[in-house]
Amino acid sequence: MPTMQVNFRLFIYLSVTSFLLSGCIGGSKLGNANKAYLIGEYDRAATQFKKAYRKADNNYTKGEISYYLGECYRKTNKPRKATMQYARAVRYNYEMADAGLYLGDCYLASQKYEDAIEAYEEYLQKVPRDKRAQNGLAACKLAMKDTIETRYNIEKLKKVNNTRYSDFSPGYASTSYDQIYFSSMRTEKKKRKKSRITGQGGTNIFMAKMDAKGEWTDPEPLDETINTEFDEGSATMSGDGKEMYFTRCRYDNEQPRSAEMYMVSRSGGKWGEPVQLEIGGDSLLVAHPAISHDGETLYFVSDMPGGYGGKDIWKTTKGGEGGWGQPVNMGSVINTAGDEVFPSVRLDGSLYFSSNAHIGYGGLDIYRAVFDEEKEDWEVYNLGRPLNSEGDDFGIAFKGMEEAGLLSSSRGSSKGIDNIYAFSLPKLEFSMKGLVYNEKTDEPLADAYLRLIGTDGTNIKLNIRNDGSFGAKLAPQTEYVFMVASKGYFNHKHKLSTVGLGNNKEFNIEVGMLPMEDAIVFRNIRFSKDQFDLNTNSKQELNRLAAIMNLNKEMVLDIVAHASGEGSESEAIVLSQKRAESVMSYLMSKGIPTERLSAKGVGSSEPVTVSKRQAKKLDFLKEGDVLYASFIKRLRGNANKEAAHNLNRRIEFKIKK
CATH class of the missing domain: 3.30.1330.60 (OmpA-like domain)
Known part of the structure; x- marks a missing residue:
């Protein structure tokens, strides 16, 4: 899985390596690999490391190179390739203990759960208290049991994902939900050079609109005041649609650079000049902005001091004269020793984010955080399948309070390509059907009627068909009582309820009517x-x-x-x-x-x-x-x-x- 030194998708694993590969690994090819790796050019570094590996003359060096090859593949979201390299590093007893942790992560992302369990258990023998590995074991068990299955429908947004490059982090531009902004690594339009980080294009922000037929138009890049020679992405819109917040990663051939956040205003349908947000200091990494609906709170991702390890989610609130206050970490319930990234905020204030360290299905999973007033802390929930998968799932955007929207995912891609998916939760459907019969003879009873009364105000009379059958639609979150009556029979009363039901259900009811006779x-x-x-x-x-x-x-x-x-x-x-x-x-x-x-x-x-x-x-x-x-x-x-x-x-x- 990736890092975003220069590229937004890859920001999640940004870290400045403070040492070169050690010892006896000289030669120009390895020197070039070292330099490319240190400045975050992982695709280029992988090519150089492979050449250096072929010339390595001892197992320790092979193990070391294999580890960094694994890092290059992991950080560019190629878990299957990374798995081979981490396994080789472990086999050569390379001293970096986290090779075993990452090996487990990559097995998990490749759906090889038994292998992942073995790798995590071996790693925990060396580092017994590592919460990441403990959660990795729990994630394997979750994925194998698949206990959090939901009713959401999800499908790829084909009109938007119309290239072979990554598209991700979608967001709606207005409350009409007919215009979206998203990040893309596509190269065809401007024939941009491929990124040395990912092997794809650099990241720019694109826009697509929905036409009169309800189809998305071909995506177009934003103008050059926003999209520059650097990487721009992870855009989020203010509630009134007049401001956009996004991340920019400037590139330096000699050293890694931190990600920065910008805000740009729109007037008369045109975007102005982006302004950098002064949050945290010049040298600190800040990215993935998410603005609250009222525009007063900005959530973002950073590895600034005071966090819990990896990348954390922070927030800041507006101060005087349009500035932003001191950043506040979102706390240990949301943040972990791993990476929490791509936050988004819903109209009701609930926070969504992705994490590779909470218990999930492998890679990044999407989680919902709701503040519990009684506990005075957050409650975090995995969104379950199919919104989450064995790949990376992130960058979710909802249509207001509808259970529908967009997200990005690398599911099904061996090359780590991200695509945008539309999701929706079908309305719950409830109904009842049944048969009225003579309790003594078992014969259908047609000469009867049924009165159905519900807490939603329902009060209807249903006639029983000639074959004794009946049926009716029911509403969600409603309690019902119905009575069946027929001349010469004792009345029958029955209760049923759709309150609390999370799945479609058809109630099948047999009503045996007691005749007013004996035996x-x-x-x-x-x-x-x-x-x-x-x-x-x-x-x-x-x-x-x-x-x-x-x-x-x-x-x-x-x-x-x-x-x-x-x-x-x-x-x-x-x-x-x-x-x-x-x-x-x-x-x-x-x-x-x-x-x-x-x-x-x-x-x-x-x-x-x-x-x-x-x-x-x-x-x-x-x-x-x-x-x-x-x-x-x-x-x-x-x-x-x-x-x-x-x-x-x-x-x-x-x-x-």
């Missing part, structure tokens, strides 16, 4: 052999019955329990009585008064006569079979015998009133 058998109230305890399914059915009784206050039930002929009749009567009393006790616990219930066990004296539905479900039985003990004994197979006994072990509800 109703609920399907799922069954008992195991010699048992009278209620299982989970039985309790769910009794909950349904209790709801019906509470809705129909005049209902009085006789609870009749049956056993199957598996023992003496006296034992069967005692067992069935205990079953009836279990059911009665449970209904009473649900608020049904004692005077509306009675319990009786009849043993095995009333075996089941097989119904059409039962015969269809159990093909070894015929409609009309009577399940006497002698009949069951003649059935083939213990499983068939047990299924027949289970039909006999039942509860019947006889409606007295």
Whole structure:
């Protein structure tokens, strides 16, 4: 992954190396490689290091060169190439311990999770408390389990990504969201020379508009007051669209230069002359500006003293006469020992940024930070897949408070090319469908109606179709209750809710209507052999019955329990009585008064006569079979015998009133 000494995408890994490659590595090629590396020309340095490696005559030197080759590839976002070099450096026992850390990072970015785990564990044996490696292990487990899957749709913005060079850091220019600015390394238009840092073009700021058909126009570079011979990028717009903040990296052939932030105003559709922001001092690196909607707070990235390691996110607020106050670090919840970069601010004040050290999926991941008033600190959340990937994901921009916008990512590119992606969160869709049927006969019940009432104000009557089915759309974050009524049947009441649901859902509901006649058998109230305890399914059915009784206050039930002929009749009567009393006790616990219930066990004296539905479900039985003990004994197979006994072990509800 990259560094941005002269180039914005590469700023993330900017660091001034304070030493040359050591010892016995003389020769002009290695001397040129040293110089190119020190001033951040990583693409050029890699070419020179490869030539020097072929002439190296001892393993230590090979390991050292391999390490710096790995650094060149990592800093230009080529993790697979970097992996080979770091692995070779580790194999040659090169003394730079972080070679093992970066090896793990590159394996992670290449989706080789088992190899990454091994590399992190070996590194932690040398540096046990390195939080970056610990988070790397956690990231491997997260990526392997893929536990943060979201509903976002994401697709490449093909009309904007119309070259083979990197495009990144998009931002909207106005509240109409029909104009975007972004950074690009494309070279075709002006035939610019390729960058010695990345092998791509230098970075400039481009603009694209949406036409009347909703298509993006071909991107055009901004004029030369903004785009210069140096690198410009990571543009962010003020809330009124009249000011742009961006980063500029000036280039020096002899030494690395720090990134700087600029502001430029627009009047009459034209940009003026950029003015450098005086923040932090001349020698300090400041980049990736993100201005709040009210224009009072500026977030940015820096490695200035007082941070937590790597690049941190800082903020400053406006002072008198348009100046900016003392920078304030955003704290240890947001910033880590790694790099936190590419901040952006949403209308509600929530902060988004990318990090390579928080737990993620590899490379840079995008995170959301929300300030918790009670804890008086930030809460940080990974945005999950598909917004994040195994590549670098960064530079997110939202369409106001819509769950839609743009981001940049290197996903799917072995060459480290960044592209701009559009993302959106589809609206949640909820519905219900179901069937109304006669609880006794299982036949569909068409002569009924359903009244649906919701906390959102819904109050509608649904007719039941001829086949007993019904259906309706439901709203998010709404609680519903519906009642089904039909002449000659007890009313049925049901509740459902879409509150808190984060995924689309269709509720499938079967409504069994109790006819106002006797001998109703609920399907799922069954008992195991010699048992009278209620299982989970039985309790769910009794909950349904209790709801019906509470809705129909005049209902009085006789609870009749049956056993199957598996023992003496006296034992069967005692067992069935205990079953009836279990059911009665449970209904009473649900608020049904004692005077509306009675319990009786009849043993095995009333075996089941097989119904059409039962015969269809159990093909070894015929409609009309009577399940006497002698009949069951003649059935083939213990499983068939047990299924027949289970039909006999039942509860019947006889409606007295």
